[in-house]
Amino acid sequence: MASGKKLLLFYEPTSGSNYRHMPEVFKSLKSLRGTGKTILLITHDVKLIHTCCTSLLCIGDDGVAR
Template identity: 40%
Template sequence: FIMKSLRISCQLFLYHTTMSLSGGQKQRVSVACALASDKKILVYDEPTSGLDYTRMLDVAEAIKSMQKRGRTQFVITHDPELIEKCCDYVMFMDKGGVIDVGTIEEERLHRIKKFFRV
């Protein structure tokens, strides 16, 4: 399920070493390993760094799927599109301090996009 949702082919591992994978492939494999773990709480640090938009959507979908399965997940990111696609609660920080905490809603999402200049 996880490999399929992240569009990672098992064939990829038959003929390639980890070192020969692209940055995006390594990133998706790392996310897949985290999702496959039996941990109840997962922390992702920039899980979509270096991924194109389509792959970012795959990761967001996988994160949402794990949420539906009861996993608590913390996503540390500078990607407002990822926040919009898979987060339902945010802690907005600036200069080392917490500025805003709460559910995703239009006003908060607008503030996040403004901060990221999107």
């Protein structure tokens, strides 16, 4: 996936997906761990965040939280 790129941006990657396809999205994102790539994931999907992310930055009306 995106060979040679150091930064990958995923904007709402599960938007429009049904529950049957979500494990494939989770698996694809998890497979990118340890590849040396920076992954910027923008999502409202809390399950995806807990499954795939190793660090988190929340941006909301009240500001930024880590």
